[in-house]
Amino acid sequence: MTRILLVRHAPTPETGDRLTGRASGVFLDEPGRQAARAAARALADVEVEAIYSSPIERTLETARIIAQPHRLTPITDLGLTEMDFGAWTGQTLESLRRTKEWGTVQAAPSRFTFPEGESFVEAQRRSVDSVERIAQDHPGKIVAAVSHADIIKLIMSYYLGQALDLFQRLRISTASISELQIEDSHPPVVVSINGTGVTG
Numbered sequence: 001m002t003r004i005l006l007v008r009h010a011p012t013p014e015t016g017d018r019l020t021g022r023a024s025g026v027f028l029d030e031p032g033r034q035a036a037r038a039a040a041r042a043l044a045d046v047e048v049e050a051i052y053s054s055p056i057e058r059t060l061e062t063a064r065i066i067a068q069p070h071r072l073t074p075i076t077d078l079g080l081t082e083m084d085f086g087a088w089t090g091q092t093l094e095s096l097r098r099t100k101e102w103g104t105v106q107a108a109p110s111r112f113t114f115p116e117g118e119s120f121v122e123a124q125r126r127s128v129d130s131v132e133r134i135a136q137d138h139p140g141k142i143v144a145a146v147s148h149a150d151i152i153k154l155i156m157s158y159y160l161g162q163a164l165d166l167f168q169r170l171r172i173s174t175a176s177i178s179e180l181q182i183e184d185s186h187p188p189v190v191v192s193i194n195g196t197g198v199t200g
Helices: 030-043 057-070 102-107 120-137 149-160 164-169
Strands: 002-008 048-053 142-147 177-183 186-195
Touching: 002 030, 002 057, 002 120, 002 149, 030 057, 030 177, 048 057, 048 120, 057 142, 102 164, 120 142, 120 149, 120 164, 120 177, 142 149, 149 164, 149 177, 149 186
Parallel strands: 002 142, 048 142
Antiparallel strands: 002 177, 177 186
């Protein structure tokens, strides 16, 4: 049984206000670093074998802080990267909520592709593929993977057996920890979602 601990990156000054997406140059501020250190403390006594991360700066910053107690170096994984929001990247959430497409994003995301970007279907496929590969590479071990809210929601929704159109009902807070257990001979188990620590 492999335990996958999915950690959302700690907050940045733009979190909750702007669709940062894959834009470069967005880093954790001091409250963000404090949140990342809190996640690191929650995982400090867990025997983590490897730490994977989206290549985006805010996730790598979070992953490096979490990795310090374990003396590990985060491994970047493109499958864990933020969604490609295309032309929506950098726009404020307030302005996006006024678009006619916003309702589709919230209620029927399986039908939506971001202009010049990717679809939720594509993002779920490549992120689940990454989780499956990580589990295969670390059988019977505990692994942390630092990613983004939508990506973690898509992953957890898949393993819950939910229709993709229901994934927005999940909440993934900054610096939260969600746990999956994956074993070849058994169905996968969703242990926790949006927690502040791990189970025993």
